[in-house]
Ligand SMILES: [Zn+2]
């Protein structure tokens with residue numbers, strides 16, 4: 080739908096769509112902007128332009144229009160007390176990681192807290208009505224503006240004022256009246272300064288009018304009245320109209336403080352501390368002039384560089400002032416903003432990584448470190464985290480508990496960045512030497528594959544500027560998750576299946592066949608669990624046919640059969656394979672236990688990323704920054720089994736979704752978003768509470784045992800834990816014990832062998848001198864000394880042995896000493912190895928042949944192998960053990976004849 084079209088239609092009937100009681104009471108006049116034509120409402124008779132085209136744009140900088148000064152924390156306290164006094168419930172913020180919507184990674188607006196997606200429809204669920212919430216929101220679309228424009232943040236607090244017009248809530252008149260009184264009474268803004276601009280909002284199939292309110296060109300809030308659905312002209316009024324007023328808390332603080340930038344009053348003492356630490360000589364007159372120019376020029380130029388150039392020129396800044404003041408200040412602002420974003424995201428369980436929303440977190444951390452290095456700022460990230468949390472805890476006390484976790488993750492991630500720098504440097508150098516300037520697509524690819532930020536390339540002068548579309552493109556790529564479509568089957572007009580597995584779960588039951596086609600059967604009732612939530616389907620028999628798969632299509636369970644299908648209308652007997660179901664069930668409850676055990680051992684950032692539960696094995700993928708150590712695995716397993724042993728009951732209760740969220744928090748969404756109004760909560764005491772549709776044991780000891788079989792870091796930020804439970808785990812342990820035993824036996828055998836060898840060595844060392852002495856006295860002819868054959872002639876002496884009492888060590892040592900003792904002697908030692916026969920040859924200096932190498936070569940040929948060496952020492956051998964005698968004969972003839 081075209082927004083302009085809706086706006087022109089609504090603005091054509093202002094009484095119906097925009098005129099509220101307050102306008103009449105206070106004497107607001109409706110005017111078109113003399114420049115752009117937009118309609119606005121004002122009390123100031125002299126005002127002729129809309130806020131964005133007025134001369135007083137950003138004149139609050141250096142001269143705030145309020146009587147009171149409120150910093151960030153105080154501003155929220157004021158807003159909160161005002162709305163609470165006026166009948167609103169103050170609701171704590173929701174996580175910045177949007178666990179309840181699978182189309183968003185991060186919470187991007189306060190209204191998102193209360194939106195739940197059901198099919199293609201967005202419905203509202205309010206924990207109170209009316210309400211107000213200080214919702215931190217994360218947006219990564221215009222990171223290049225953060226720190227530079229004075230008003231862009233990657234995380235900001237959107238005050239949400241929400242109301243459903245029923246007996247408790249209110250509609251337009253009261254909303255605008257409240258907002259007007261908040262500005263005038265609470266903040267002391269002169270009513271002449273307040274301008275309401277007509278606008279419209281549309282999204283998710285619904286739309287409505289909206290009134291944006293401005294003070295001195297700064298949009299403070301936008302009250303959206305979601306009222307209609309459908310196409311304009313053919314639309315209907317929503318059953319549930321909603322007021323969604325969103326206002327930037329940062330701006331509320333800023334307009335009362337009038338500081339040069341919103342950063343100066345929204346990070347508590349952090350900006351000041353950093354300015355002092357870095358030692359920037361601040362001249363607030365100069366900064367006021369510069370940032371007013373920045374604000375004014377932003378509407379005029381789309382390119383940030385141009386905005387800056389004009390601001391520098393108009394504010395009369397010298398190049399030195401830019402280098403000494405503006406550049407380091409921008410860096411400080413960026414660091415403060417980005418770090419605050421990381422604190423919220425990590426506290427709420429997100430991890431920097433190269434997948435999903437983690438991309439955005441990684442890039443902001445890399446920008447922090449890059450900025451520190453570029454500007455040579457010696458800053459301590461841990462100290463800054465302390466400052467931030469210390470300041471923010473007034474509004475967000477929950478951050479305190481996560482302080483150490485935040486520090487751990489940032490440290491791990493910073494280290495990872497340093498480690499990847501060598502590679503990044505290489506790629507950058509390569510681009511530079513080729514004089515290539517990468518375009519936006521190249522930059523996105525380089526960031527995704529190598530983690531190279533454009534900031535880094537800019538610093539190395541590979542690119543002159545970060546393209547203005549880079550961050551928005553990247554953010555779009557990683558904002559939402561795409562869903563897989565299920566195959567469509569002809570299931571029209573079939574009623575929902577009665578799910579027996581959520582009732583008394585009979586494993587033998589009769590059911591009526593409502594539909595049978597191809598290989599599928601649909602029953603009126605079933606105990607067959609359909610694949611879902613990572614739990615694999617039941618198997619068994621329907622009418623004698625094997626059930627091989629079960630899927631849910633909407634609320635209809637479809638059984639896939641093998642061998643045939645029953646007739647439609649028939650009543651059939653069905654049987655669920657209980658053994659299989661039992662294994663799956665134990666593994667499913669084990670998944671819950673392991674998930675919470677991992678979180679307890681590793682840290683609060685651990686969430687279930689995905690899970691898979693089969694009958695005889697299962698896996699749980701958790702979010703964690705590094706591979707698990709053996710020690711961690713042992714501890715997780717120990718913790719899990721302690722829960723098994725405590726025999727805790729596994730409680731299953733159904734809650735209204737909103738109630739469950741309020742009672743247990745968003746931790747319940749470990750398995751992802753629950754697209755139904757009533758959630759099934761599976762709890763194991765306080766240890767683990769999850770929204771889950773799977774089958775579970777009644778008490779934890781039924782699981783018997785959980786055994787982790789393998790863990791692996793499967794992707795950046797995700798670790799896989801493979802495990803078994805129940806009988807499979809017992810079997811695994813037994814088998815593992817057997818394996819251990821076998822390994823031990825092998826080790827013993829090896830030790831025995833080593834010992835024997837040592838003994839033989841020892842024995843040989845003692846025996847060789849004695850043998851040599853005996854042999855040296857052998858007469859001419861043939862003799863035998865302890866299994867060594869000795870042939871003595873005038874020409875010399877040839878000794879050999881094939882006895883298995885001698886090993887390699889003996890032959891080498893004996894032969895060497897023999898020819899040393901008697902230079903006319905030769906030696907051939909033959910011994911068996913597992914599959915071959917080996918020969919050691921020595922020829923004395925004055926022996927007849929004088930060449931051990933040639934003897935080795937010849938006899939190896941006989942033995943069916945090869946050999947060689949030098950004149951004194953050689954070795955060889957072959958596979959033919961039956962040719963030993965022949966080999967010896969050859970050696971003897973070569974040595975003596
Ligand atoms: Zn205008």
Ligand SMILES: [Zn+2]
Pocket residue numbers: 612667671750769770771772773
């Ligand atoms: Zn589950």
